[in-house]
Amino acid sequence: MSPPALETRGLTKSFGALTVANAIDFGLERGARHALIGPNGAGKTSFVNLVTGALPPNAGQILLDGADVTGLPQAARVKHGLVRTFQITTLFRRLSVLENVALAVCERRGIAGGLFRPAGYHRAAIEEAFALIDRMGLADAAAQPVATLAYGRQRLIEIAVALALAPKVLLLDEPAAGVPSGETGRIIAAIEGLPPDIAVLIIDHDMDLVFRLAQRITVLVQGSVLVEGAPQAIRADPRVRQVYLGERGPA
Amino acid sequence: MLDSAGVAILARRHRYHPLEAVPWLAAVAAYFAFPSYLPLGAQILATILFALSADLVLGYAGIVTLGQAAFFGAGAYTAGLLAAHGWGEPITGLFAGAAAAALIGLLSGLVILRTAGLTLLMLTLVVASILYEAVNKASWLTGGDDGLQGMQVWPIFGRYPFDLFGRTAYFYCLIVLFLCWLAARRIVHSPFGRSLVGIRENIRRMHAIGAPVERRRLIVYTISAAFAGISGALIAQTTGFVGLTFLGLDRSGTVLIMLIIGGVGRLYGAFIGVPLYMIAQDRFSTIEPVYWYFWIGLLMVLLVVFARGGVLGLAERLQSRGEPGR
Numbered sequence: 330m331s332p333p334a335l336e337t338r339g340l341t342k343s344f345g346a347l348t349v350a351n352a353i354d355f356g357l358e359r360g361a362r363h364a365l366i367g368p369n370g371a372g373k374t375s376f377v378n379l380v381t382g383a384l385p386p387n388a389g390q391i392l393l394d395g396a397d398v399t400g401l402p403q404a405a406r407v408k409h410g411l412v413r414t415f416q417i418t419t420l421f422r423r424l425s426v427l428e429n430v431a432l433a434v435c436e437r438r439g440i441a442g443g444l445f446r447p448a449g450y451h452r453a454a455i456e457e458a459f460a461l462i463d464r465m466g467l468a469d470a471a472a473q474p475v476a477t478l479a480y481g482r483q484r485l486i487e488i489a490v491a492l493a494l495a496p497k498v499l500l501l502d503e504p505a506a507g508v509p510s511g512e513t514g515r516i517i518a519a520i521e522g523l524p525p526d527i528a529v530l531i532i533d534h535d536m537d538l539v540f541r542l543a544q545r546i547t548v549l550v551q552g553s554v555l556v557e558g559a560p561q562a563i564r565a566d567p568r569v570r571q572v573y574l575g576e577r578g579p580a
Numbered sequence: 581m582l583d584s585a586g587v588a589i590l591a592r593r594h595r596y597h598p599l600e601a602v603p604w605l606a607a608v609a610a611y612f613a614f615p616s617y618l619p620l621g622a623q624i625l626a627t628i629l630f631a632l633s634a635d636l637v638l639g640y641a642g643i644v645t646l647g648q649a650a651f652f653g654a655g656a657y658t659a660g661l662l663a664a665h666g667w668g669e670p671i672t673g674l675f676a677g678a679a680a681a682a683l684i685g686l687l688s689g690l691v692i693l694r695t696a697g698l699t700l701l702m703l704t705l706v707v708a709s710i711l712y713e714a715v716n717k718a719s720w721l722t723g724g725d726d727g728l729q730g731m732q733v734w735p736i737f738g739r740y741p742f743d744l745f746g747r748t749a750y751f752y753c754l755i756v757l758f759l760c761w762l763a764a765r766r767i768v769h770s771p772f773g774r775s776l777v778g779i780r781e782n783i784r785r786m787h788a789i790g791a792p793v794e795r796r797r798l799i800v801y802t803i804s805a806a807f808a809g810i811s812g813a814l815i816a817q818t819t820g821f822v823g824l825t826f827l828g829l830d831r832s833g834t835v836l837i838m839l840i841i842g843g844v845g846r847l848y849g850a851f852i853g854v855p856l857y858m859i860a861q862d863r864f865s866t867i868e869p870v871y872w873y874f875w876i877g878l879l880m881v882l883l884v885v886f887a888r889g890g891v892l893g894l895a896e897r898l899q900s901r902g903e904p905g906r
Contacts (some may be wrong), residue, residue, distance in 0.1 A: 362733035381788070407790025419788065421781040427586040432778050433789040435771045441791060444799075447769045459587050471586030494789060 334359045334393030334499045334528035335380070335411070340389035342379055344555075349375035351552040352389065357498060357528050364531045364543035368572065373532045374416060377502050381413050382406050389525040393498065410497030414487040415544035416506050416532075426467055426486055429475055431458040433493035440491075462491045465519055488519055498528045505538055517541060522532040540564070548572075586793040587592065590791070594769035607754055611747075615728045618746035619818075624858050625753035628815040629760055631839045631850035633807035639845030640768055640835070641800045642780030643693070646832045648808055649682040650688075650711045653827030657810025660728045660822035668734040674756065674813045681809020682802050684711070689801040693794065712827040727823030731816070742818065749818035758816060760807055766848055767803065776800055780863030827889060841883055843892030 335339075335357040342350040342552055349372040363433040369372055378384040380391055391399045391410050401409075411430070419431050434454045435441040459470050459481055462471050465485040470478055504520060505513045523529060533539050538547065540560050545555040550572050552560060556563065564567055571580060610621055614683035630652055637643045655677030684707075692703035698881050703879045715722045723729055735741040735748075767773050778786045779793055786793050816822045825831065835855075842853025860879065887894040 383787070404790045404792050409786070413788060413897045415788070419782060419785045421778055423587075423781060423783060424777070427590055428774070430707075431590060432774060432786075435775070436789045441771045441775045445770055447766070448694050449594045449769070449773050451771065452767055455587055455590050472589055485884045490641050490785075490789065523735070524833060559653050568759040 331359070332392065333357055334361070334394060335530070336390075336392040336395075337380065338390040338392070340376075340379055341387050341390065342375060342384060343387060344401070346352065347448050348552045350379055350386070350389075352551075353549075353554055355547065355554065357499075357527050357530055359546065360526050361528045361530075362543055363529065363545045363547065364533065364539040365547050365549060366532075366534055366536075366539055367549035367555075368534070370551075371549045371550055374502060375552075377500050377532055379414055380500065381411060397522050407494060411489045411500075412496035412498070412575050413492045413500040414491050414502055414504060416503040418480070418483045418487055418507075420475045420483060420490070421487055423474055426462055426475055426478070427471040429486055430489050430493050431455055433490045434458045434461075437476065458493060461492055462486075464492075465489045465524075466515070479512075479514065481508045484508055484516055485519055488516075492517055492523075495544055497525055499523070499530070501529065501531045501533075503532065503535070505533070505535055513538065595652045600848075603848070604758065605756075609737065612751055614890060615745070618750045620752045620858070622746050622749040622818050623815060624828050624855050625750070626818065627835070627838070628850045629757050629814065630765055630808055630811035630852045631835050631842070631854050632761065632847070633804045633811060634835050634839050635806065635844060635847065636764060636767070636800055638805040638839065639847075639849070640773060640774075640776040640809050641797055643797060643801065643815060644701050645704040646701055646829065646836075647706075647708035648804075649690075649827050649829070649831040650708040650833075651685055651705075651805035651808035652812035653708075653711065653715070653822075654681040654805075654812065656812030656816040657728065660731055660810070660816040661721070661811035663731040663733050663817065664728055665672050666732075668732045670733055670736050670752070673733075673817060674810050677809045677813030678806040679809075679818075681812070682806040685802045685805025686798070686871055689798045689805075693797050693801060696737055696823060705832075708827060708829065708832060711774050712824065713828060716824060723823075725824060727821055731822075734818045746818070753814050753818060756810065760810060764807065765847060767800075772796065772799070773801060777845075779804050815878045837880065839890075841880070841890050843890030846892045849890055849892055856891070858863065 333356040336354050337355045340350050340353040353376065365373055365376065375384065379386050382401065384417060386399070390397055393406070393411055398406050431454060434457050435451065438454055440451055440454065462468055464487065467482060470482065475483060481484060488504065494573060501520065505516045508516060517538060520529070531539060531542060543560060545557070545561045546560055548555040548563060548569050554570060555572065556566055611618065614621065634648050637645055658680040659673040659677040662676055688707045692700060692707065695703060695876065710794050721819065733742055736752060740748050775786070775791055775796055778791065780795060783793060812826060838857040839849050839855040841856055842849030842851065860876065861872065869905045883890065889896070
């Protein structure tokens with residue numbers, strides 16, 4: 330059996346007395362549509378930061394395709410196909426939509442360090458970036474600065490930038506956060522349209538979105554995995570209802 | 581297959597615009613119009629290169645520095661020491677100045693670019709101060725407080741000697757500036773240059789798309805140091821003098837002011853801010869020898885209040901106001 334696309338073993342991180350990750354064992358299968366849920370402060374975003382390398386763990390291992398990447402810096406993990414989006418839109422706000430995506434395409438193609446050949450000569454890279462924007466339905470806005478777009482459309486650019494990096498594992502940190510409820514449909518559709526071979530982990534507490542997209546759910550509480558299972562099992566689990574769903578009434 | 585205006589804009593952005601010829605035509609015209617001001621003109625041209633070097637780090641990579649004079653001075657002292665010790669060939673002097681400055685940029689950058697924000701600002705200041713004191717202490721070599729004496733700069737290509745009226749100096753500076761501008765322009769339009777803008781705009785995003793941010797910053801810091809070094813060498817060779825003020829905080833600060841007046845991060849801010857500042861300085865100090873700094877200060881205040889983004893920023897806003905539908 331091939332190793333999972335992403336795996337963590339005993340991943341632990343604490344800030345003084347506060348433990349944000351407590352020996353997390355987690356596996357994300359190839360092509361999975363997996364969700365990580367938990368109440369606020371459960372350590373979801375810390376988990377993303379640990380996995381991507383933005384935070385160094387105190388203990389434990391992170392494996393991509395069976396290879397240990399725990400010691401690798403963030404940029405090297407991206408080269409291995411581990412890509413994330415941000416809960417709060419993190420884009421080049423004054424640059425055009427097209428250039429936001431083109432910068433990522435150039436990094437992936439390894440041409441971003443080129444000093445002399447004008448960027449405009451890299452036609453293939455620019456067209457690839459445009460095709461991704463088109464796929465998100467943003468072709469009409471390609472030349473506009475990101476800051477001038479509605480927030481829901483900016484969330485789609487986050488996804489386009491991530492796709493530009495040809496991910497094998499894609500971590501979507503609250504992909505619909507801050508988006509008016511009328512527009513979440515477009516974001517759900519964009520996630521449903523992701524290439525099936527990408528392993529996707531959705532980190533969220535929006536139940537509608539999670540139950541619509543995920544085939545498997547892991548529940549995180551106070552830095553520890555409470556339970557993992559299929560959506561129906563999670564919905565029925567009394568512990569989950571108590572610590573999480575209970576806050577909002579029956580799902 | 582290109583089906584978007586955006587694609588076309590990106591693909592064509594590096595092409596030359598007719599307006600880009602204006603500074604060069606103006607420089608040639610100034611040569612004929614103001615023959616008695618050529619020495620000042622040469623200084624302005626060399627200082628434009630200095631401001632251009634600052635624009636690369638500050639305007640493009642977003643590295644705020646108060647130590648740019650370290651590289652300017654390193655280039656000046658290198659070219660000056662060569663000329664004072666029997667090697668007055670100017671072109672190799674420029675290369676030597678560039679190399680010395682780049683080396684100092686690379687070595688100091690390796691240490692200080694690990695930091696950010698105010699810490700980095702302070703460290704750039706520290707590097708310049710260390711160099712200043714080292715040159716001051718080594719007075720047996722550098723002349724210390726008195727400045728470096730006895731430079732002998734040979735004719736360019738053995739044929740064009742530097743003359744009293746500054747004709748050779750003017751064209752020498754103009755040609756070197758032009759070549760460096762071509763290189764800088766190439767760099768800012770390259771994928772590397774665009775990734776610097778990415779680092780300036782959102783460093784977290786650059787990390788997340790897998791960019792080797794530290795390496796890119798170090799490379800541009802080194803390139804910028806080399807340009808500053810060439811600028812210092814130019815001024816040393818054309819004025820025949822190098823002194824401690826070449827390394828001073830004053831010079832690091834003034835170059836930023838000139839750049840801010842013109843507009844940061846646009847490649848052409850240096851071409852507007854430096855002549856404006858230096859000509860104003862020349863005029864004000866003639867009219868009012870004691871009080872001229874007041875007028876420079878007033879000009880700065882007006883610019884900051886009414887024209888954020890400098891002269892070029894103001895021009896951009898006026899232009900976009902004129903366009904319909906924006």
